[in-house]
Amino acid sequence: DGGITQSPKYLFRKEGQNVTLSCEQNLNHDAMYWYRQDPGQGLRLIYYSQIVNDFQKGDIAEGYSVSREKKESFPLTVTSAQKNPTAFYLCASSIGRVDEKLFFGSGTQLSVL
Amino acid sequence: GQNIDQPTEMTATEGAIVQINCTYQTSGFNGLFWYQQHAGEAPTFLSYNVLDGLEEKGRFSSFLSRSKGYSYLLLKELQMKDSASYLCAVRDQGFQKLVFGTGTRLLVSP
Numbered sequence: 550d551g552g553i554t555q556s557p558k559y560l561f562r563k564e565g566q567n568v569t570l571s572c573e574q575n576l577n578h579d580a581m582y583w584y585r586q587d588p589g590q591g592l593r594l595i596y597y598s599q600i601v602n603d604f605q606k607g608d609i610a611e612g613y614s615v616s617r618e619k620k621e622s623f624p625l626t627v628t629s630a631q632k633n634p635t636a637f638y639l640c641a642s643s644i645g646r647v648d649e650k651l652f653f654g655s656g657t658q659l660s661v662l
Numbered sequence: 663g664q665n666i667d668q669p670t671e672m673t674a675t676e677g678a679i680v681q682i683n684c685t686y687q688t689s690g691f692n693g694l695f696w697y698q699q700h701a702g703e704a705p706t707f708l709s710y711n712v713l714d715g716l717e718e719k720g721r722f723s724s725f726l727s728r729s730k731g732y733s734y735l736l737l738k739e740l741q742m743k744d745s746a747s748y749l750c751a752v753r754d755q756g757f758q759k760l761v762f763g764t765g766t767r768l769l770v771s772p
Contacts, residue, residue, distance in 0.1 A: 591666065591762035639704065651760070652694060653704035
């Protein structure tokens with residue numbers, strides 16, 4: 550079955566530590582996205598990529614980094630510069646057209662120890 | 663600026679009909695999406711509207727009025743499994759600019 554796989558489901562970060570969230574898709578989609586979801590707030594776009602080896606900052610990119618070396622993979626690193634990293638992180642993909650829906654992964658809950 | 667408003671929470675009874683409203687103010691408009699999200703899970707696509715009018719899909723319907731910056735999601739014959747958050751999202755300028763509302767948490771009771 551095609552879909553998006555995020556791992557791990559739960560992740561804990563220590564002070565000053567970088568952590569990487571995995572996102573893999575086998576839908577052959579060109580576009581991939583990372584969103585952050587906080588209680589009482591809408592999903593906010595962190596980074597997106599329309600094609601391999603290219604990515605753009607979203608609305609809240611500070612303290613995060615990404616790479617897109619393969620079409621199927623779009624990992625997100627939460628760096629120590631992100632002072633409030635506790636949130637639910639959602640990865641998504643789409644064909645890349647304006648009218649195309651997003652397919653979401655099941656999310657990673659990141660918490661700070 | 664960009665602003666999308668939805669009610670925070672709604673309650674309804676099994677078998678009833680509920681309407682979830684969404685109003686938006688964005689600099690551009692390239693379509694409006696509704697997603698359903700159960701707690702701790704991935705949002706799943708429900709509907710897409712780009713032209714004015716009603717789109718019906720089984721028990722769910724979605725309406726759009728671009729002149730009023732308004733949409734609603736109508737859920738009929740409510741079931742317990744419909745208890746979830748419903749997210750309204752507007753495609754602003756360019757395909758990557760999808761702006762989400764805060765979501766409406768719907769609780770369906772027996």
